[in-house]
Amino acid sequence: MSTPTPAADVAAAPGAATAAVPAHLRDAVDAAKERVAALHAELPRWELVVWTAGNVSERVRDATYPDGSRDLLVIKPSGVAYDDITPAAMVVCDLDAALVEGDRSPSSDTAAHAYVYRHLPDVGGVVHTHSTYATAWAARGEPVPCVLTMMADEFGGDIPVGPFALIGDDSIGRGIVETLRDSRSPAVLMRNHGPFTIGKDARAAVKAAVMCEEVARTVHVSRQLGEPTRIPQDDVDSLYARYQNVYGQQPAPDRP
Numbered sequence: 001m002s003t004p005t006p007a008a009d010v011a012a013a014p015g016a017a018t019a020a021v022p023a024h025l026r027d028a029v030d031a032a033k034e035r036v037a038a039l040h041a042e043l044p045r046w047e048l049v050v051w052t053a054g055n056v057s058e059r060v061r062d063a064t065y066p067d068g069s070r071d072l073l074v075i076k077p078s079g080v081a082y083d084d085i086t087p088a089a090m091v092v093c094d095l096d097a098a099l100v101e102g103d104r105s106p107s108s109d110t111a112a113h114a115y116v117y118r119h120l121p122d123v124g125g126v127v128h129t130h131s132t133y134a135t136a137w138a139a140r141g142e143p144v145p146c147v148l149t150m151m152a153d154e155f156g157g158d159i160p161v162g163p164f165a166l167i168g169d170d171s172i173g174r175g176i177v178e179t180l181r182d183s184r185s186p187a188v189l190m191r192n193h194g195p196f197t198i199g200k201d202a203r204a205a206v207k208a209a210v211m212c213e214e215v216a217r218t219v220h221v222s223r224q225l226g227e228p229t230r231i232p233q234d235d236v237d238s239l240y241a242r243y244q245n246v247y248g249q250q251p252a253p254d255r256p
């Protein structure tokens with residue numbers, strides 16, 4: 001098995017790739033490019049973004065380094081129209097956000113995504129949108145209160161607000177991690193910016209982004225009618241446990 005080239009050991013011109021995708025990760029990276037490109041199409045389909053706003057990434061694990069230090073991420077290039085997002089257009093970076101493969105600048109949120117992968121090892125997908133209702137809550141700096149069974153199911157409580165952070169470095173990532181590290185919620189509303197969601201893979205993070213917008217909208221509408229009622233914590237816990245462990249199709253039991 002070939003040893004991956006550490007990005008930091010290879011000098012390169014600014015903006016150029018600093019390392020190649022290791023041969024043993026080639027198939028996994030290509031498969032992730034297919035998934036991530038297709039998932040970007042879900043953002044406009046669910047009306048979570050306008051123009052080129054928003055981004056999806058997925059972690060590619062390198063099992064030869066179980067500490068995750070050589071994992072890669074696949075993300076879209078910055079400022080590219082959703083219609084032009086194809087698997088071949090995808091960009092590969094290491095978890096320091098250095099370019100590994102691709103001929104365009106990575107998403108402006110790459111450092112934020114990379115920070116999340118570095119600090120939350122179970123996270124395999126990250127999504128950022130500017131979906132209208134979730135972003136409206138972010139603009140107010142107010143968590144979405146857990147007043148719906150769908151919220152208890154998916155988020156296990158309120159959707160929290162993260163700190164205001166400037167775009168471009170890992171400040172957003174730090175805010176996401178410090179807010180979500182001890183939360184069951186896979187979504188955080190970054191103050192004055194918008195939702196960032198996480199999941200075991202990119203698809204799960206996209207689902208969390210869709211659900212986040214849905215409940216932000218419903219709770220907002222409910223508020224127009226009066227103050228919605230919180231679900232008691234015991235019921236939130238019970239709903240969350242059922243949805244996370246029982247809901248949907250369970251694997252078939254082993255047969256003798």
Ligand SMILES: O=C(CO)[C@@H](O)[C@H](O)COP(=O)(O)O
Nearest residue numbers: 053054055078079107108167
């Ligand atoms: O809000 C931001 C920056 O955080 C982004 O969502 C941009 O709107 C899209 O950036 P790219 O992914 O195209 O660089």
